[in-house]
Amino acid sequence: MASHGDRENLVTFTLLMRDFDEVIENNIGNGQYLAALSTLRKQKDRNLYSKFVPILLDKDPSATIDVLIDVGPMLSPVKLLPKFSAKLDKLTVSCRVRDSSK
DSSP: OGGGTOHHHHHHHHHHTTOHHHHHHHHHHTTOHHHHHHHHHHOOOHHHHHHHHHHHHHHOHHHHHHHHHHTGGGSOHHHHHHHHHHHHHHHHHHHHHHHHTO
16 A cells, blocks of 8 residues: 555554554654654554654654653663663763753
């Protein structure tokens, strides 16, 4: 379906098949970050949070944090902490570069 440009039916089909990984990837690929977060919130596979949180933190940090707070009890902070740590390291470097250019 994707190769024929039928994205709408592809998303419907993947949702019916509960292939949330594909749906979220498709949403992110199309710039539909809130739809990706909505799908991520509805599903129960914790590994998908580890996979997509770094991308979604870059694209829509506020909405991503809201989702993480909402589903917090089902997630393992030990697995997610490295994802935040990597983002904080990048932000720190970015801030230092901006400060040194003044």
